[in-house]
Amino acid sequence: MQKNQVSEFTSGGEAHTQREILSQPELWQEVFHLIRQESEGIAGFLRPVLQKGNLRVLLTGAGTSGFIGDAAQGTLQKIWQRPVQAVPTTEIVTQPETVFIRSVPTLLISFARSGNSPESVETVRLANASCDEIYHLIITCNGEGALANMNATAPSHLYQIVLPEATNDKSLAMTSSFTCMLLSVLLVAHLDSIESELERVLRIVEQGNTILEEKSLLEALVIKGFERVVFIGSGEFLGIARECHLKLLELTDGKQVCMSDSFLGFRHGPRAFVNEHTLMVYLFSRKPHILRYERDLAEDISRDAREIQSLQIGGIHEVALPHSSKITLSIDPENPYQVIPAALVGQLLGYYSAVHLGINPDSPSVSGSISRVVQGVNIYTEYNS
Template identity: 75%
Template structure:
């Protein structure tokens, strides 16, 4: 395996922050997550197999904020693998309109993602599923063994399975980094639980890709230092969820000072493209699917003709498009490897980290006002019967 320089600039005098450790630890953690799921594979398969045999089963993936983007990223892979309708809906939508998500007579598998497992919306969503579904099963993927979601799993062991990831995935910093990639990897591995041995080489591949991206830290720091007014992350399908997460990381870690957005390649043409000005960085997160890639390359080539000479960063396969104001991180892409969206997330994390440090913002606790916190605060949960018509 290649040797990389795992040092990042930091505001701390001892050269250490939670955020930098959590970003840099991810390639190694992915191997640990694979081993954990391999060790629990018999129990996971035993829980899921009878559920997935239910003919009219629907699957709902849920979480809040970053955890919600896990569902968006994993949805397509799970639906293809399980051949069941899979819908990603954030807990922040479910708690206000559960009847718009749950269908009472339809058997439902609710997969909940949560770093702490203590967010009010996450706990309430599990309760609402029990209320609004005649038949519901819960798969909880969390990083906190002592969180409310993890402890709920003991109440009804036949209907609930809780997968608790290694303690190192339970990020101590405000922004979720290793927790996001490790929970996403867990969901994808669970979808391949019957062929888990065949997935080892693919997980090893994304570890290599993660190290390739970490090895390009100087490029990402240089881009952060340029002080772009705006940053855009574009992705298609599974990469759209990753683009949203990259956008959120840059926004969180700069305390909202960096203007940024995310969209799909095709959706970007329909209005949001107006966000781009002459001092914008566009980050292209290319698909592993050659058919989708054709649409993506069309937008890149179209943007390259913009007389403002828009700066760009391409992440993906080695046959990048040559652009006059462009940069690229080339990865050895395998079209059949569903895990390759995971290391790409490091691009947004590193851009966010470097942007914070060079703006003299503490990446571990970037919110100067305290308006955002590691576990969301100030959310009141209201019972439906308490509402006045």
């Protein structure tokens, strides 16, 4: 497919995926106002829970929703000063005894676009059965879903946040639902300063719009036809790298070979994945100390005789690499929400890759092997350890 054909597709029609990607900066502002509006109720639920000295916090979801926990874990643990662990529902339903500790008070934060995935519902049931003291915070995009309509025997043990209907993506791949649920939980962690968080949210709105304004750059990279794509991130950006990897895989129906890893982890074997037709996507940290490690790897790869191509995302004025493109963002090292806009890079690369391959981004799975709400999962409720 030639470049002009891709451009025609992106400028016409009302494709769900395209609209859902482009709508995100505006939706982030709506999510902020929703959390601020509900802040008193959320705080009333959370404060007594977070005061428990031996509380444990689990972040869970399946697939893309699971990567929300990966991206939020560090921020929540730093602010709440409680152990916070991200564990996907797909792990919990098969081996709950390795996750839950009966005698330890637990706050389970569940993320779900539809709230109807079998693993999501079963994880809540297993948590109730496996913990003597369990609390649920559910963040979902679907007010009609099973998670949004769950009841607790003690109302003080359950709180549900239902995001605006526009976040409930109609397309197969999660885009706006991912970034909006991630923003929601990060805002929940900042409830004590919620009135002053708007300025920092508006900063990521600007960053998101900057990335969207570079759509033509991302489209041009896709048209080069890389055989492989690698997304690299550190800390919370590793969760984003994993989500970008999944997005490119889903939207191309598995035709684009790709992977994700951390900057330091990539040196320990996975670098063998790289060949002369690979695009490296560096999601650079907002933290200067971490950036030093990241720059070392990026500069090392840039000296490869095969002239490896790369794309740099972040506040990276000082990182000069040959054979590289960049989207430079205005970075505030203290803004915890800046992890969110980077997800748009994977979404846009996935979208343009699908179009370039002649795949409908709204329903890319030609075989039907993947679906908007996972199918074919049998739940076995009789569990024996």
